[in-house]
Amino acid sequence: MTKVEELAQGVLSGEIRSIARAITVIENNAPEAKKLVSSIYPHTGKAHIIGFTGAGGAGKSTLIEKIVREYRRNGKTVGVVAVDPTSPFTGGAFLGDRIRMQELSTDPGVFIRSMASRNYPGGIARATKDAVKVLDAAGKDIVIVETVGAGQSEVEIIKVAQTVVVVHAPGLGDEIQAIKAGIMEIADIFVVNKADRENANKTVMDIQAILQLNNKETAWKPPVLKTVALTGEGVPQLIEKIEEHRLLLEKGLKHKGSREKAEAELIEAIKEKVVSSVLEGLRKEGEFEQLVGEIVEREIDPASAAEKLLKKALKDAEA
Amino acid sequence: MQTERKIRVLIAKPGLDSHDRGAKVVARALRDAGMEVIYTGLRQTPEQIAETALQEDVDVIGLSILSGAHKTLFPRIMDLLKKKGLTDVTVFAGGIIPEEDVEEMKKLGIKEVFGPGTPTERIIKYVLENVPKRT
Known part of the structure; x- marks a missing residue:
């Protein structure tokens, strides 16, 4: 059993230390957090x-x-x-x-x-x-x-x-x-x-x-x-x-309510993933830093700068 | 999303002390140093302190005591922490603990004892340097 599986097992058996540790892993967004949540999810x-x-x-x-x-x-x-x-x-x-x-x-x-x-x-x-x-x-x-x-x-x-x-x-x-x-x-x-x-x-x-x-x-x-x-x-x-x-x-009501919640959670998860992966790519470009400077100097407004960066990124993604 | 580790500290007051000014000053200082500080109020039993440390998964425990009952209460707390498997938690103490008792407290596993008038910077520095490493 891997460490994450062990932790998940501990949670499912109601063991206090594991519950406490699992919450810390999630709070800190540690690398194993995602795996942990997906392995306990069927039991929620x-x-x-x-x-x-x-x-x-x-x-x-x-x-x-x-x-x-x-x-x-x-x-x-x-x-x-x-x-x-x-x-x-x-x-x-x-x-x-x-x-x-x-x-x-x-x-x-x-x-x-x-x-x-x-x-x-x-x-x-x-x-x-x-x-x-x-x-x-x-x-x-x-x-x-x-x-x-x-x-x-x-x-x-x-x-x-x-x-x-x-x-x-x-x-x-x-x-x-x-x-x-x-x-x-x-x-x-x-x-x-x-x-x-x-x-x-x-x-x-x-x-x-x-x-x-x-x-x-x-x-x-x-x-x-x-x-x-x-x-x-x-x-x-x-x-x-x-x-x-x-x-x-x-x-x-439950069905409706839980569908809405599930949808909101899915959108939230997508947002998090999209934002972090797109941002990572953008930051690598020299243009990102340059535009930050231009915003500081009031040469361009943040919304236009974002549009400029994203246009390129989205085109790259399509290609 | 980045991994974001924060130091979690429990500031606990065992026994029958009637005020918690010192504990709150320390709690505040550690908070201002960027830590997450759990404070549980006055008159805590050793069982409550150990169980809180377990549920809150803290890295560090600060025990504050003024009543003179440290020789009775601290061994009990340290024993319960051990029983709950919390051996990797750093425990320090503060308040009124006579010089001649410090050695005995350290033998229990209490890593450091801070007397009255200790500058909070020293406690912050101590905590930052003694947070247990975790995987």
């Missing part, structure tokens, strides 16, 4: 993948801790991937989501991994999707992804998760403005956390008011739930809704 698709997104400070980590406990009480095993931002200036990251989940760390039915976004846009990391596959292949019943504290356009999570929970809390400022923009549309379930605060009902009503503006006929109407993550209040009800959503997906 069994877990239910839940995404948690929403503004920083809404209580995502604390809520996830309570949800994991509830799933454990129901006899389910759980994997968590918690994403925090990488500093665009230093490349480093402070990963603190575990602080709220540490009591779960010694439960053998739970695997938690902190992940830095490594400047991937959209609230997750490039490796998140494949890390989820590792946990899925390792036999976790539920895989939870926590995005970075999201604002308006962190919608990548829909490409990863089957059920997206958008978490809010009263008093976070202009939160309703923020959710109107992007993450409003991706929510399968809304949660107003810290619901023991006095203006919680107003936040619930604000969200419902926006939802009513959406008059498309859909099989699933996103419910708005209240939770208090600190005490666990509302958590069983949230899990019930997640389960309802999962059943609906299973009944029919």
Whole structure:
């Protein structure tokens, strides 16, 4: 057996060290990453993948801790991937989501991994999707992804998760403005956390008011739930809704949803391959460096320079 | 896509310390040096620390302790790391560890001990030079 096969085998048998190593291999985009993902891929698709997104400070980590406990009480095993931002200036990251989940760390039915976004846009990391596959292949019943504290356009999570929970809390400022923009549309379930605060009902009503503006006929109407993550209040009800959503997906929506996801993943993979192979070729040409200089000197704009380079490259490819 | 290796560090506080100022300063410095730093908060048990190191697949662990319980807690942590097969992880310690205990700590496998007032540059340099090589 090669090393990659051994690692994949370890993942499939649920061995913790192998799961951890496999995620590192994927994160670092090590040479064996591709082979690893393709060998575990046939064993994925069994877990239910839940995404948690929403503004920083809404209580995502604390809520996830309570949800994991509830799933454990129901006899389910759980994997968590918690994403925090990488500093665009230093490349480093402070990963603190575990602080709220540490009591779960010694439960053998739970695997938690902190992940830095490594400047991937959209609230997750490039490796998140494949890390989820590792946990899925390792036999976790539920895989939870926590995005970075999201604002308006962190919608990548829909490409990863089957059920997206958008978490809010009263008093976070202009939160309703923020959710109107992007993450409003991706929510399968809304949660107003810290619901023991006095203006919680107003936040619930604000969200419902926006939802009513959406008059498309859909099989699933996103419910708005209240939770208090600190005490666990509302958590069983949230899990019930997640389960309802999962059943609906299973009944029919799933096919459509998973085709869309598969297509998006395929396009993503093609983009990555095309960009890196084309770029590699272009960089070898002296013209590339020359055009960079011309852009700096304002002699040509970047779009025209790209066109000039690509015209030649595409012609070469045709020939 | 290029291979992109980052140094992953766990900063952990075993025992009953009531503040974590030092640990956070070190965590911040290592982050600013481009590392991915996992911080787990106060009052961690040896089991939690070892299991976190395992799941997070860290290269380096920094243990911070102020309470004086290092002689009880550190052997337990080092033992658990060994049991989990994490023998290639570099472990260093900081906080209040009396000079006369340093030798004993090093015998446990703790590679370096940094006392109060250590410049963060020295810790960064140490980590960069002592990251275990991995294939």
